[in-house]
Amino acid sequence: MTTIADVTAAPKVESIAELKRICNRLRIEIVKMIGAAGSGHPGGSLSEVELLTALYFRVLRHDPRNPEWPERDRFILSKGHGCPALYAVLAETGYLDHSVLGTLRKLGSPLQGHPDKRFLPVLEANTGSLGQGLSIGIGMAIAAKLDKKDWHTFVMVGDGEIQEGQNWEAAMFAPYHKLENLTIIIDYNHQQLDGFTKDILDVSPLREKFEAFGWRAVEIDGHDLEQVIPALEEARNGKNKDARPTCIVANTVKGKGVSFMENNPEWHGVAPKPDQVSAAVTELQEKAKHL
Amino acid sequence: MSSTTMPNTTAKFELKMGVATREAYGQALVELGRKNPNVVALDADLAKSTFSAKFQKEFPDRFYTCGIAEANMVGIASGLALAGKLPFASSFAVFLCDKGYDQLRMCVAYPGVNAKFVGSHGGISIGEDGPSQQAVEDYALMSALAGFVVLNPSDEFCGRALVHRMAEHNGPVYMRTGRPKAPILYGPGDTFEIGKAKQHGNGRDVAIVACGLEVGYALQAQAQLAEEGIQARVLDMHTIKPVDETAIAQAAKECGAIVTAEEHLLDGGLGSQVARAVAKSYPAPMEFVGIQNTYAESATPEQLMEKYGLTAPFIVEAVRSVLKRKR
Numbered sequence: 001m002t003t004i005a006d007v008t009a010a011p012k013v014e015s016i017a018e019l020k021r022i023c024n025r026l027r028i029e030i031v032k033m034i035g036a037a038g039s040g041h042p043g044g045s046l047s048e049v050e051l052l053t054a055l056y057f058r059v060l061r062h063d064p065r066n067p068e069w070p071e072r073d074r075f076i077l078s079k080g081h082g083c084p085a086l087y088a089v090l091a092e093t094g095y096l097d098h099s100v101l102g103t104l105r106k107l108g109s110p111l112q113g114h115p116d117k118r119f120l121p122v123l124e125a126n127t128g129s130l131g132q133g134l135s136i137g138i139g140m141a142i143a144a145k146l147d148k149k150d151w152h153t154f155v156m157v158g159d160g161e162i163q164e165g166q167n168w169e170a171a172m173f174a175p176y177h178k179l180e181n182l183t184i185i186i187d188y189n190h191q192q193l194d195g196f197t198k199d200i201l202d203v204s205p206l207r208e209k210f211e212a213f214g215w216r217a218v219e220i221d222g223h224d225l226e227q228v229i230p231a232l233e234e235a236r237n238g239k240n241k242d243a244r245p246t247c248i249v250a251n252t253v254k255g256k257g258v259s260f261m262e263n264n265p266e267w268h269g270v271a272p273k274p275d276q277v278s279a280a281v282t283e284l285q286e287k288a289k290h291l
Numbered sequence: 292m293s294s295t296t297m298p299n300t301t302a303k304f305e306l307k308m309g310v311a312t313r314e315a316y317g318q319a320l321v322e323l324g325r326k327n328p329n330v331v332a333l334d335a336d337l338a339k340s341t342f343s344a345k346f347q348k349e350f351p352d353r354f355y356t357c358g359i360a361e362a363n364m365v366g367i368a369s370g371l372a373l374a375g376k377l378p379f380a381s382s383f384a385v386f387l388c389d390k391g392y393d394q395l396r397m398c399v400a401y402p403g404v405n406a407k408f409v410g411s412h413g414g415i416s417i418g419e420d421g422p423s424q425q426a427v428e429d430y431a432l433m434s435a436l437a438g439f440v441v442l443n444p445s446d447e448f449c450g451r452a453l454v455h456r457m458a459e460h461n462g463p464v465y466m467r468t469g470r471p472k473a474p475i476l477y478g479p480g481d482t483f484e485i486g487k488a489k490q491h492g493n494g495r496d497v498a499i500v501a502c503g504l505e506v507g508y509a510l511q512a513q514a515q516l517a518e519e520g521i522q523a524r525v526l527d528m529h530t531i532k533p534v535d536e537t538a539i540a541q542a543a544k545e546c547g548a549i550v551t552a553e554e555h556l557l558d559g560g561l562g563s564q565v566a567r568a569v570a571k572s573y574p575a576p577m578e579f580v581g582i583q584n585t586y587a588e589s590a591t592p593e594q595l596m597e598k599y600g601l602t603a604p605f606i607v608e609a610v611r612s613v614l615k616r617k618r
Contacts, residue, residue, distance in 0.1 A: 074374070117402055125373060126402040129393055135363045136398055139370020139378070142355065146331065146376065166394070169363035177355070 010064055010093065013057040016225050017291065022057065022092060023049050023225075024288045027257045028281055029088040029101055035277035037105040040113070043267040044158060045085040047189040047252040050223045051232075052089045055154060059232040064094035067122040073151050073236070074140050076125045078133020079158035079187060080114035081269070086123075087111050095122050131164025133157060134184055138174055141182040141245075152236045156185045160192030162203045168213075175214030178243040183235040184210075186247065187222065189254035191265045210247035222250025257284060306474035306507055312443075313411040313468035315450030317342025320379060322451075323458050324350045330458070331371055333380040335361050341381040341411040341468070365391035365408070369398035372406040377458060384410025384426030384467050388433060399463045400436035407457045413443065413467035414554030415587040415595045416504055422586040426467065431559030433465040434532040440485055441532040442466040445506035448477035449489075449529055456485050467503065471592050474507040476527070488535040494522030497610050497617075498542035498549050500565050502528045505552040505580070505601065512606035523610065534564040540572035547573075548617040550609045552580040554601055576616035578609035 013019055026049050034040035056062070060073045077086050084104060091098045096110070103109035110120040114128030125136045137155035144151055157167065174182055186206055190197050197203055210217040218234075220227040228250065235246035254268070255261030258280040261272075272280060310318075324330045324346055336359045338344040347354040357364035361382055368378040381387070387410040388395070399406050413426045433441045440460060444450035450468065457464045464485075483489065488500075491510060494517075501509040506527045513523045524546065526538055543549060549569055551562040562579040569575055580601060587595050596602050 070375075125369070126397065129397040132362075132366050132394055132398055135366020135394070136370035136373065138363070139367040139372070139376075140374045141370075142331070142367065143371050143374030143376050146353065166362040166366065169358075169360035170366070173357060173360070173363055173367075 009061045019053055019057060019225050020291045021288065023053050024257070024284055024291055026053065026085065026088045026092060028284045029091070030084045031258060031272060031277055031280045031284070033084050033088070033101045033104045035272045035274065036102050037271060039105060039271050040084055041081040041269045042258070042261060042272065043191065043254040043265070044079060044082045044187065044189060046256045046258060046261065047222070047254045048082050048085050048156065048187045049256065050225055050228050051156065051185055051187060051250055052085055054225055054228040054232055056089045056093050058229050059236055060154070061151065067095060071149065071151055074124045074137070074153040076127065076133045076137050076153070076155045077115055078127050078155050079130065079161050080127035082158070082187070083115045086115065090122060130158070130161040131166040134167055134170040137182055137184070138170055138179060141174070141179040142177070144181055145179070152181050152183065154183045154185060156187060158192070159186055159188045159190060159197050159203050159206070160200070162186065162206065163201050171210060171213040171215070174245040179245045180241045180243045182245040183232070184245070184247050186249050187252055188249055189252045191254045191268065193265070193268045195265050206249045207247070214244060215247040216241050216244040217247040217249065219249040219251065222252035223256060257287070259283060306511070308472040309447040309475040311469055311472050312447060312450040313340070313470065314342050315444065315447035316381070316409055316411070316454055316466070316468050317345035319451040319454035320346045321349050323454065324353065327377060327458065329375065329377045331355070331376045331378045333357055333364050333368055333378060335359055335364050335382040335386065337382050337411070340383070341409065343379070343381045361386050361390040362394050365394035366398050368406040368408070369394070369404050372404045377405070377407070379407045379409060381409040381411065383424060384413040384429045385424060388426060388429045388465070392432060395433070396436055400438050403438055403462060405461055406463055408465045409468060410465065411468045412470045414469065414503065415582065415599055416554060416592040417470045418592040418595060419589045421589040425587055427556045427582050427586070429465070429467055430531050430553070430555050430561060434559065434564065436463070438462055439532065440464040440530065442485070442530055443503040444468070444529050445503055445527050446473045446476040448475070448479065448481055449483055449527070452483040453485070453529060456483065460485055469504055471504070473504060476506060476510065483529065486530045486533045486535055488538040489527040489529070490538065491525040491527065492523065494524040495545050496522045496548070497614060498524050498526060498546040499552060499606060499610070500526045500528050500539065500542070500549060500561065501552040502531060502561050503554055505554055508601065508603040509552050509606055511603035512610065515603065515607055516610055521610065521614070528561060528565070531561050531564055534568055536568040536572065539565055539568040543569045543573035543575045547575050548613045549575055549577045550580065550606060550613055551577065552601070552606050555581055557581040557583065576613050578613040580605050580609050
């Protein structure tokens with residue numbers, strides 16, 4: 001393993017226009033890889049693309065050449081079914097070769113159906129049973145404090161996932177222990193497997209709930225990079241947080257970017273067929289011309 | 292320890308009593324904390340009962356009480372371990388294992404995280420608090436998690452040593468501890484290794500394989516059987532998983548009859564582990580002392596161990612029964 005002195009954080013992409021082009025490329029990869037796999041979760045992968053892009057290209061302290069860098073920020077995708085987007089961003093940042101993306105969900109692939117660090121050590125945690133990532137993040141944030149380190153822990157959860165009670169055990173714990181080095185990002189795409197969240201078990205109002213639990217909570221448009229980046233940067237670097245952890249409620253659109261998937265719960269966990277992959281890729285490539 | 296030093300009685304509490312294994316845990320955790328600054332302890336509002344409070348007192352900065360929220364505690368332990376700490380999380384066994392089970396599977400067993408878990412008040416010997424507090428399925432639950440080591444010490448010396456072995460072992464470990472004082476079976480010179488049974492006596496008529504408080508009863512049964520001319524060996528199987536297949540195979544071969552004794556439901560516990568090891572080495576008739584497909588009730592520990600068939604006379608009876616089937 002390299003020492004801290006040997007590595008520096010990955011360079012950031014400053015241009016919003018370039019970040020938008022990256023988002024578009026990631027969406028194409030996501031559709032293609034789930035289509036090739038024949039199963040997977042496109043809706044919740046597409047909704048988190050700007051959030052992941054902002055993290056990996058602007059906010060996280062990390063170095064793809066040194067995935068075990070002890071000083072790296074930690075990112076946990078608690079909504080494990082959204083892993084195709086994470087795999088795509090790991091390829092885009094250089095942790096993975098792009099050719100690996102085509103092996104999603106195939107025997108022996110590092111890209112398991114849900115994140116599995118046994119096969120892909122760069123992942124910080126195994127997820128897929130919902131509601132558990134925030135607790136893991138708390139453990140990491142405590143470890144950083146005990147070691148007097150300044151790395152930050154980010155956890156991304158889904159809005160349906162918030163229905164799991166363990167989140168609220170964790171939500172009580174983090175502010176009580178003043179874990180300002182911890183941020184939860186809620187990908188609030190308003191849908192879950194069986195339909196719209198409001199029709200199943202409404203989780204709103206999320207910002208107010210987390211505020212009541214003692215978090216510094218903000219609500220943003222999770223597809224607007226000019227809102228996403230400052231919110232994440234403030235969570236990570238802000239000095240005015242009163243030793244509180246941050247909750248970012250990011251309003252998103254499930255299936256974002258592919259017109260026939262947007263706002264349709266049918267695309268929670270169904271893979272596009274080859275003709276649908278073609279239609280989606282064509283649509284995204286057309287959009288790319290205007291980015 | 293030779294069987295001849297055991298009292299000629301089946302009354303367990305005439306044995307010399309030491310501290311409870313839960314207290315031994317607290318003592319050893321403090322020793323560990325002094326040696327290793329990476330040790331972090333967690334508890335779920337039962338620190339005084341699990342004796343993790345001893346650690347809390349000496350290392351308040353490395354102790355986190357999670358409140359009555361076991362699932363979150365297990366997840367935090369996972370995160371601590373993933374970030375390089377050596378977490379020990381404790382609660383009552385029934386709450387830790389049963390309420391934290393998905394988290395123990397998902398955040399600890401499946402990724403193979405190096406986190407340690409200690410469930411106190413195991414079995415029915417907790418007594419008056421009744422079945423809601425009595426862990427009678429923890430061996431089975433924790434043994435069903437791939438990669439987990441499952442321990443239950445029989446006395447304070449065994450308990451303290453196993454806490455150190457837990458820390459040295461790289462991977463997930465669960466240890467059950469008990470509420471009542473445990474009889475002293477060992478001394479400071481005895482050594483304990485994960486997966487290696489402690490053998491008491493070399494009897495070749497029957498082997499009694501026991502863990503936890505049942506080891507004391509097994510030794511009493513051994514003494515009584517000796518008076519009847521039946522030479523038993525007792526295996527203290529403090530490691531339920533991975534069970535000591537070598538000692539079991541040798542016992543099956545040399546004795547040809549096996550009795551297991553555990554303070555646990557008979558489904559999926561020590562008896563199941565031993566039976567598998569016997570079946571694949573030297574098949575021999577077996578009898579099983581344990582809790583019979585039921586939940587217990589409120590009473591004194593002694594009354595419950597008697598009523599639910601876990602004391603020395605029941606082991607003696609099981610030996611008589613198995614010897615009738617010995618080939």
